[in-house]
Amino acid sequence: MDLKALHKKHVLTPWVAQAGLNPPLMVRGEGVWLYDEEGHRYLDFSAGLVAVNLGHAHPRLVGAIAEQAARLAYAAPSFFHDKRALLAKALSDLAPWEEGARVFFTPSGTEANEDAVKFVRQLTGRFKVLAAYRSFHGATHASASLTGENRRWPAEPGTAPGVVHFFAPYPYRSPFFTEDPQEETRRALDHLERVLLHEDPSRVAAIFLEPVVGSNGVIVYPEGYLEGVRALCDRHGILLVFDEVMTGFGRVGAAFAAERFRVVPDLITFAKGVTSAYVPLGGVLVREGLARHFDQVPLPTGHTYAGHPLAVAAGLAALEAYREEGIFERVRVLEGFFREALEALAREHPLVGEVRGLGAFYALELVRDRESREPLSPWHAPFSPPMQALLKELLREGVYVLAKHNVLIVAPPLTIREEEFLEGVERLARALRRVEVETLG
Structure with a gap:
């Protein structure tokens, strides 16, 4: 049975036009990882909708x-x-x-x-x-x-x-x-x-x-x-x-x-x-x-x-x-690490206009030009072609990041390990790099 086709035929997905949808079909989660029906895994870099704070399949x-x-x-x-x-x-x-x-x-x-x-x-x-x-x-x-x-x-x-x-x-x-x-x-x-x-x-x-x-x-x-x-x-x-x-x-x-x-x-x-x-x-x-x-x-x-x-x-x-598990205290300890890793990424990628946030809750605001701050995708409109391309590249890299307008929201499960976070940043960097080549030349 083609479950993706079944989903597309019978399920209405929130907030988006239905015709072009082709996301992965997720069937399992473990820790900070999601797995689709074909066994591919994706780093859940936004804790779902900034919600799965303890990661997936927590035994307690x-x-x-x-x-x-x-x-x-x-x-x-x-x-x-x-x-x-x-x-x-x-x-x-x-x-x-x-x-x-x-x-x-x-x-x-x-x-x-x-x-x-x-x-x-x-x-x-x-x-x-x-x-x-x-x-x-x-x-x-x-x-x-x-x-x-x-x-x-x-x-x-x-x-x-x-x-x-x-x-x-x-x-x-x-x-x-x-x-x-x-x-x-x-x-x-x-x-x-x-x-x-x-x-x-x-x-x-x-x-x-x-x-x-x-x-x-x-x-x-x-x-x-x-x-x-x-x-x-x-x-x-x-x-x-x-x-x-x-x-x-x-x-x-x-x-x-x-x-x-x-x-x-x-x-x-x-x-x-x-x-x-x-x-x-x-x-x-x-x-x-x-x-x-x-x-x-x-x-x-x-x-x-x-x-x-x-x-x-x-x-x-x-x-x-x-x-x-001392989760609240752990987030405060790791806050500087999260910020430093994302700010280092921003310095290398001209599409990133600003990194902001605190705790384990950050945004990358994406722009076509840092001086003018022109958004990569317009406010209150469907995603621009470069933004759509970036979201596709992120999934190709095996990382899920929640996006709204011209903003990527990095808010992983609070249980994420430092090496997993850095892996997510590197995957994000590779996706940005490919889109920058096409967008900025």
């Missing part, structure tokens, strides 16, 4: 899922459940609030953001919600509305009302016309305050932010920006929500980016790394002082698969693995 997670499936595969969310309780306690212990937290479990990250919108509106009695352009918060109704790029457009005009977008810092392509990071921060905060004043801050329930921009370029905000947003929220009684679907669970060298940057939000949405993507699971962490509101007021949401037993069992096993 595999065992926990199998054990839970044999014991109890489903329990309605209206029941209490042992693994739900243990995982919620473990997540509360990781959260940045001294007062503790409560967790609402969801099937995914988009639903976590969807439900966080409901929470902040009920908690504040306000309606408007602010989110940044060049952000991605999901593809369901409210989370698509929060999203600040082209993946929101197919949901329009039926997106959720009350969402207002603003520009956040992007030092490499500053929307504030400066190359000074301090000035970028100052102008960005002034812009946000002006948006708030025009929208009436007393009507704004929350500001949603990815503390590091995820699939839209791994943009690390300049120093002082997140602190400034926190101060603006405090001044106007606005809740701050960090979307940590990508940044959570060690990706930036800490349990959450909130810990890494020492900026404490009021709610945190999470998914992906909580189970190392072995079973779909997301959630909203709500600090205890806010969560008490729901002691007397019915919680305004629910899902059939909220806190699914297989998912919470996988999550509990993942948190145990992170702790026992």
Whole structure:
């Protein structure tokens, strides 16, 4: 049976036109490697969709899922459940609030953001919600509305009302016309305050932010920006929500980016790394002082698969693995190694305009010309021919790298060995070299 032909005939693949698709058919994973039906192996240099933090086929997670499936595969969310309780306690212990937290479990990250919108509106009695352009918060109704790029457009005009977008810092392509990071921060905060004043801050329930921009370029905000947003929220009684679907669970060298940057939000949405993507699971962490509101007021949401037993069992096993293997600390130790290897690659390849990131979360922004910074592939458009060629060359080299617009996202499993990372960089270099010959001459 031709499984690739079967897949192409019957499966709709997200976000892309279907006609030209011809990716490998993956059938197995082990550590940082994926294997296709023909036995070829590929280095998973982006941990899937920045999700498989512990690598593939981790025995602790595999065992926990199998054990839970044999014991109890489903329990309605209206029941209490042992693994739900243990995982919620473990997540509360990781959260940045001294007062503790409560967790609402969801099937995914988009639903976590969807439900966080409901929470902040009920908690504040306000309606408007602010989110940044060049952000991605999901593809369901409210989370698509929060999203600040082209993946929101197919949901329009039926997106959720009350969402207002603003520009956040992007030092490499500053929307504030400066190359000074301090000035970028100052102008960005002034812009946000002006948006708030025009929208009436007393009507704004929350500001949603990815503390590091995820699939839209791994943009690390300049120093002082997140602190400034926190101060603006405090001044106007606005809740701050960090979307940590990508940044959570060690990706930036800490349990959450909130810990890494020492900026404490009021709610945190999470998914992906909580189970190392072995079973779909997301959630909203709500600090205890806010969560008490729901002691007397019915919680305004629910899902059939909220806190699914297989998912919470996988999550509990993942948190145990992170702790026992010292994964968060390991990422901080290796951060300089990752950065140095990628910056060395950038110096040798004129298509790389900038390397940026932290922890085990990096972007290579690709340009036709370093001086003009013309993107290799246009923003909000299908991949350019050179970008398409590069992605094909990467697969030929046996390395998978997530790409968005003109950016490659290097975010391997947090368990990757140094020699494996260097192998991935060398494969990436060979692919770049061939495309540069064709593109730059």
